[in-house]
Structures are given as structure tokens and as C-alpha cells.
Amino acid sequence: MGNRFEITIISNDAEQANEKIDLAIAEISRIEKLLTTFNDDSQTNEINANAGIRAVKVDKEVFDLIDRALKISALTQGAFDITYGSIDKSLWNFDVHMKSLPDVETARNSVRLINYKNVILDAQHTTVYLKEKGMRIGFGGIGKGYAADRAKSLLQKMDVLSGVVNAAGDLITWGTQPNGKPWTVAIADPDQHLKPFSTLNISDMAIATSGDYEKYAIINGKKYSHTIDPKTGLPVSGIKSVSIISPSAEFADAMATPVLVMGVRVGLDLINQLQQTACIIIDSNNNVYTSKNINIK
Numbered sequence: 001m002g003n004r005f006e007i008t009i010i011s012n013d014a015e016q017a018n019e020k021i022d023l024a025i026a027e028i029s030r031i032e033k034l035l036t037t038f039n040d041d042s043q044t045n046e047i048n049a050n051a052g053i054r055a056v057k058v059d060k061e062v063f064d065l066i067d068r069a070l071k072i073s074a075l076t077q078g079a080f081d082i083t084y085g086s087i088d089k090s091l092w093n094f095d096v097h098m099k100s101l102p103d104v105e106t107a108r109n110s111v112r113l114i115n116y117k118n119v120i121l122d123a124q125h126t127t128v129y130l131k132e133k134g135m136r137i138g139f140g141g142i143g144k145g146y147a148a149d150r151a152k153s154l155l156q157k158m159d160v161l162s163g164v165v166n167a168a169g170d171l172i173t174w175g176t177q178p179n180g181k182p183w184t185v186a187i188a189d190p191d192q193h194l195k196p197f198s199t200l201n202i203s204d205m206a207i208a209t210s211g212d213y214e215k216y217a218i219i220n221g222k223k224y225s226h227t228i229d230p231k232t233g234l235p236v237s238g239i240k241s242v243s244i245i246s247p248s249a250e251f252a253d254a255m256a257t258p259v260l261v262m263g264v265r266v267g268l269d270l271i272n273q274l275q276q277t278a279c280i281i282i283d284s285n286n287n288v289y290t291s292k293n294i295n296i297k
Contacts, residue, residue: 115135
């Protein structure tokens with residue numbers, strides 16, 4: 001998935017533990033083959049290749065993930081959208097050579113095919129149809145969280161009582177450390193992301209972070225995240241990082257980016273309306289905002 005996964009489990013038998021971890025890795029690899037856009041044979045690429053042509057029958061697992069993704073799109077009013085794959089990548093490179101933003105009209109044209117409402121699902125036949133030619137879906141904003149959830153579920157079925165699945169910093173925990181204490185999760189400092197700015201004690205919860213500190217451009221002294229607003233086609237600014245805490249790694253993964261797009265006030269307002277979901281936001285002036293149900297150290 002283009003990400004490093006780390007799996008930790010608590011066990012008294014190292015050999016058995018490694019066998020269980022191998023099965024969890026195999027499950028992550030299976031999901032990657034299903035969802036990747038880097039393999040012509042994947043169901044994702046078959047859906048994309050037939051955009052504007054015909055509906056494609058997919059596995060119920062893929063159908064259900066797309067269905068949940070579209071529900072999150074509706075919840076976030078399109079700030080999360082799996083049809084982001086339609087964007088014209090030629091406009092964005094987000095490196096030191098990027099010196100200017102495209103004009104507003106060019107940017108808007110680059111995102112004209114991004115519209116989750118044009119993903120048509122047929123539950124009876126488990127088919128997916130993209131209405132417009134050139135549309136593309138991708139699971140970059142939700143796939144690794146889903147894979148982490150599936151790996152955790154598989155390990156629990158094998159009677160693993162405690163562990164952590166870490167998908168490039170988006171992670172899910174269950175059970176406790178060997179000393180009986182909850183798992184301690186560090187939240188990266190956006191200005192020096194190898195150091196934590198805060199820690200949280202969590203068990204049976206997931207956390208995902210989206211930010212501007214790994215890929216960005218500085219134009220006229222202003223920092224722009226590589227995250228594109230799907231409505232305008234322009235990069236978002238004003239927030240350094242968003243961390244979402246939820247029982248589901250998939251949901252946490254999917255919600256981190258749209259809160260970045262929505263901004264502090266609207267993002268916090270949304271999170272405060274959701275059950276069992278919390279949020280930590282650091283804005284570009286290093287102000288820290290949290291949802292009502294969280295206590296950070």
C-alpha cells in the first residue's frame with residue numbers, strides 16, 4: 001500500500017506469535033491486491049477502466065467499503081471523496097520546484113470529475129458504476145485504515161488478546177501492555193515530526209493523523225499542504241495536523257483528511273456531533289484545538 005506496516009502482539013510463545021503475524025501480513029497483502037491502482041487486474045482499476053461505459057461487478061467486501069466511503073463523503077459534504085483519483089496530477093508536484101498555484105479556473109477544471117454522487121452502486125448485483133468518462137476512484141484515504149482493522153480482527157479471532165497494528169502512523173490498539181497499562185500513543189509534532197508533542201493512553205481505539213509536514217510547497221512565504229480541496233482544486237492551508245481517535249482505524253483514517261479540508265471550526269463542530277470520535281487539531285500558528293471529549297497530556 002506504499003506504507004510501512006508494523007504489527008505488535010503480546011504472547012508467551014514467540015514462534016506462535018510470528019505465525020499469527022505472518023497471517024495478518026497475508027491479510028494486508030490480500031487487501032492491497034484488491035484495492036491497488038498499481039495493478040491492472042485489481043477490481044479498483046477495472047471500475048476505473050469502465051468509467052462512463054458500464055457497471056462492474058465486484059466482491060461484496062469492495063462494494064461495502066465503497067458504500068461506507070460514500071457515506072463518509074455525505075457526512076463531510078464531499079470533503080472526503082474516493083473519486084479524488086480523477087484529479088489532474090500534472091498541476092501538482094508539491095516539491096521545491098513548485099513556485100506558484102494554478103489560476104482558480106484551471107484548478108476548478110482539474111477537479112471537475114471529482115464527485116462521489118456520480119458513483120452508482122447496485123446492492124442487488126454488487127456492481128459499481130462511475131457515471132463520467134475519466135472518473136477514477138482510489139482508496140488512499142481509507143484503505144490502510146481498513147487493512148489495519150482487518151488485521152486486528154484476524155488476530156483477535158486467533159485469540160491474540162493484546163496488540164497494535166501500525167499502518168504508517170495510523171494505528172489501532174486492543175488489550176493492554178504486558179504490565180496491564182493501556183497502550184501509550186505519541187502524536188507527532190508537526191514541526192519536528194520524529195518527536196511527539198503529546199501522548200494519549202488508549203486501548204481498543206484507533207488514531208490516524210493527516211498533516212502538511214511530510215509533503216508541501218512554500219509559495220510566496222506561505223505553506224500549502226499536498227491535500228487538495230476537492231471543491232476548489234486548490235491546496236488547503238491553515239492547519240498543520242489533524243489527529244482523529246475512533247474505535248475504527250478505517251473511520252479515523254477517512255476522517256483525518258476532510259477535517260483538514262473543512263478547517264478548525266467546521267471540522268471540530270462535525271467531530272463533536274459524532275459518538276466515540278475525538279479530534280486534535282494544530283493550526284498553522286501552533287494553536288491546539290481538541291474536541292469536547294478528549295484530554296491530552
